[in-house]
Amino acid sequence: xxxxxxxxxxxxxxxxxxxxxxxxxxxxxxxxxxxxxxxxxxxxxxxxxxxxxxxxxxxxxxxxxxxxxxxxxxxxxxxxxxxxxxxxxxxxxxxxxxxxxxxxxxxxxxxxxxxxxxxxxxxxxxxxxxxxxxxxxxxxxxxxxxxxxxxxxxxxxxxxxxxxxxxxxxxxxxxxxxxxxxxxxxxxxxxxxxxxxxxxxxxxxxxxxxxxxxxxxxxxxxxxxxxxxxxxxxxxxxxxxxxxxxxxxxxxxxxxxxxxxxxxxxxxxxxxxxxxxxxxxxxxxxxxxxx
Amino acid sequence: xxxxxxxxxxxxxxxxxxxxxxxxxxxxxxxxxxxxxxxxxxxxxxxxxxxxxxxxxxxxxxxxxxxxxxxxxxxxxxxxxxxxxxxxxxxxxxxxxxxxxxxxxxxxxxxxxxxxxxxxxxxxxxxxxxxxxxxxxxxxxxxxxxxxxxxxxxxxxxxxxxxxxxxxxxxxxxxxxxxxxxxxxxxxxxxxxxxxxxxxxxxxxxxxxxxxxxxxxxxxxxxxxxxxxxxxxxxxxxxxxxxxxxxxxxxxxxxxxxxxxxxxxxxxxxxxxxxxxxxxxxxxxxxxxxx
Numbered sequence: 076x077x078x079x080x081x082x083x084x085x086x087x088x089x090x091x092x093x094x095x096x097x098x099x100x101x102x103x104x105x106x107x108x109x110x111x112x113x114x115x116x117x118x119x120x121x122x123x124x125x126x127x128x129x130x131x132x133x134x135x136x137x138x139x140x141x142x143x144x145x146x147x148x149x150x151x152x153x154x155x156x157x158x159x160x161x162x163x164x165x166x167x168x169x170x171x172x173x174x175x176x177x178x179x180x181x182x183x184x185x186x187x188x189x190x191x192x193x194x195x196x197x198x199x200x201x202x203x204x205x206x207x208x209x210x211x212x213x214x215x216x217x218x219x220x221x222x223x224x225x226x227x228x229x230x231x232x233x234x235x236x237x238x239x240x241x242x243x244x245x246x247x248x249x250x251x252x253x254x255x256x257x258x259x260x261x262x263x264x265x266x267x268x269x270x271x272x273x274x275x276x277x278x279x280x281x282x283x284x285x286x287x288x289x290x291x292x293x294x295x296x297x298x299x300x301x302x303x304x305x306x307x308x309x310x311x312x313x314x315x316x317x318x319x320x321x322x323x324x325x326x327x328x329x330x331x332x333x334x335x336x337x338x339x340x341x342x343x344x345x346x347x348x349x350x351x352x353x354x355x356x357x358x359x360x361x362x363x364x365x366x
Numbered sequence: 367x368x369x370x371x372x373x374x375x376x377x378x379x380x381x382x383x384x385x386x387x388x389x390x391x392x393x394x395x396x397x398x399x400x401x402x403x404x405x406x407x408x409x410x411x412x413x414x415x416x417x418x419x420x421x422x423x424x425x426x427x428x429x430x431x432x433x434x435x436x437x438x439x440x441x442x443x444x445x446x447x448x449x450x451x452x453x454x455x456x457x458x459x460x461x462x463x464x465x466x467x468x469x470x471x472x473x474x475x476x477x478x479x480x481x482x483x484x485x486x487x488x489x490x491x492x493x494x495x496x497x498x499x500x501x502x503x504x505x506x507x508x509x510x511x512x513x514x515x516x517x518x519x520x521x522x523x524x525x526x527x528x529x530x531x532x533x534x535x536x537x538x539x540x541x542x543x544x545x546x547x548x549x550x551x552x553x554x555x556x557x558x559x560x561x562x563x564x565x566x567x568x569x570x571x572x573x574x575x576x577x578x579x580x581x582x583x584x585x586x587x588x589x590x591x592x593x594x595x596x597x598x599x600x601x602x603x604x605x606x607x608x609x610x611x612x613x614x615x616x617x618x619x620x621x622x623x624x625x626x627x628x629x630x631x632x633x634x635x636x637x638x639x640x641x642x643x644x645x646x647x648x649x650x651x652x653x654x655x656x657x
Binding site: 094095099100101103104105108151155158159160161174178179180181182183184186187188190191192194195198199201202205208211212215216218219222223225226227228231232234235236238239242243249252 | 385386390391392394395396399442446449450451452465469470471472473474475477478479481482483485486489490492493496499502503506507509510513514516517518519522523525526527529530533534540543
């Protein structure tokens with residue numbers, strides 16, 4: 076397998092390969108979509124898609140449209156999340172958020188455009204493999220995993236509870252539902268997509284999905300901790316706003332110490348069924364991250 | 367072939383078949399999605415998908431997930447279009463628009479949820495036909511046609527130019543781009559989706575796509591005319607707001623008489639290559655509509 080940065084570089088090199096060509100009329104919407112896509116970020120989800128495919132013996136190149144679709148979906152969710160109608164955040168990754176530059180109307184459309192482009196990218200790839208029944212089946216399952224993770228039963232559902240969490244009891248059950256939707260659902264989908272494209276067997280699928288579940292929750296706990304302990308400079312976005320926005324977090328429910336313990340425990344569990352340096356060190360890197 | 371209302375009834379009976387089961391946590395977002403879906407409307411696009419499939423000799427039932435996906439996409443676009451960040455319309459089909467009932471944050475998510483559900487519905491259908499290579503290929507092409515029509519190269523692209531039309535010359539070229547995106551692109555996609563599911567031959571595909579192109583433009587011209595000549599009661603939404611919002615319309619560019627002529631001409635052209643009562647009377651019905 077490759078190093079994290081090697082997968083990352085492949086993503087960065089191809090992230091805009093699936094965009095339509097620029098014209099006079101689509102320039103503004105494409106600029107708005109690319110502005111947020113180019114803002115960087117960890118590219119964790121697409122790297123997981125490529126590395127999962129690689130781990131299962133697939134061809135990385137085959138997984139690329141699904142990896143990029145993953146990042147389009149993640150990026151759209153951040154654009155809509157930052158909107159005045161949602162979290163109303165003016166800063167994202169150290170830069171003005173999308174609607175601060177393009178206005179909330181265009182930002183809404185840029186998010187819609189990225190979500191749509193994710194599926195368009197995957198469907199174009201399926202169509203170009205239409206003649207190969209086995210390849211087509213794996214790709215359908217990959218796209219289906221993404222659709223499930225990003226929709227009402229995953230990310231959108233989690234966000235809906237998150238923005239109106241005052242309607243639900245502030246307990247672990249609610250927190251788990253929100254976090255699964257906001258983070259784990261897409262991280263699981265990213266891994267599954269790579270595995271499906273590679274045509275992985277059931278055991279590999281179960282083991283790496285277990286890994287994804289654990290690091291998904293760990294990722295969100297680390298986020299909650301950083302929102303309390305980090306600085307705006309390190310995070311590239313306002314810190315401490317979880318409390319201000321009345322968000323339900325691990326830190327609120329369990330306190331800092333217990334949250335750190337839980338984070339370490341999940342990181343330890345994550346690698347129990349996957350004997351591969353790449354995934355073990357990625358879990359550790361996510362545990363120790365400072366932004 | 368069936369009558370319009372017979373296709374319509376099939377749609378109405380199955381429109382929520384592809385929604386996930388309701389739980390305590392997803393109730394609010396599902397309510398918000400269903401609120402707009404149940405608001406009625408002509409169901410023109412899903413009826414076109416079913417009737418196109420039927421016309422090409424396919425099984426209507428096979429086209430149902432794609433027809434419903436079509437209506438989810440159309441409905442999401444109306445929810446986002448009405449948002450304060452976009453057209454800021456408080457009324458839709460005679461009822462308060464989604465964000466007036468659920469708030470703009472939930473309305474944003476309800477739109478995202480419907481767009482995602484459209485693709486999830488189609489991908490679930492593909493997965494359940496994974497064993498049948500021919501059936502799978504047609505379904506991939508149907509979903510791809512929808513994705514193209516609803517994205518940056520179709521609907522989202524048209525809306526982006528529409529909300530910032532002051533950046534473009536107020537001429538026929540700009541108007542055509544906006545209208546293709548806002549209306550024709552989805553109407554074309556609806557027809558193509560039904561034909562692909564049915565496995566239609568190239569000639570049928572070309573002829574019925576020609577029909578869709580013509581009624582797509584006719585539909586938008588009729589809309590522009592009604593926005594000037596109709597009443598709020600008939601339309602179920604404010605009239606005259608195109609001028610208020612500085613929208614570029616056929617009526618502005620050509621005047622009422624010329625617009626009516628163009629509408630009649632397109633309606634006439636539409637049926638030139640499709641010798642079938644259903645499609646001819648649908649084109650006439652759309653020409654004469656009062657809302």
